[in-house]
Amino acid sequence: MRSPYQTLKGNCCFWEGNWHLLLFIALINQGLIMLGKSVLPISEDQVSTLTDTLYLAGSMIFTIVTTLFAWFKNNYTDKGKLQKEVLKQKGLTK
Known part of the structure; x- marks a missing residue:
């Protein structure tokens, strides 16, 4: 049975690889905030x-x-x- 989060191609979930990208963006944002600059307003x-x-x-x-x-x-x-x-x-x- 397929999960609603699975893509049509294979059994790979949509969020499986994308959470790394979100974590990377959050880490960059935190680093810039520590330096006094804000990427996200x-x-x-x-x-x-x-x-x-x-x-x-x-x-x-x-x-x-x-x-x-x-x-x-x-x-x-x-x-x-x-x-x-x-x-x-x-x-x-x-």
């Missing part, structure tokens, strides 16, 4: 704003997923219907 404010936005988005997604999971687990679906009946018989539910 990114300001500190942009990084801070992006970090805050990603944190808020990740936090919101985590909260929604956790809430939905807890709600689903608390609902009496499938096997839970039997459990609900047992709890009613013992007077442990409303």
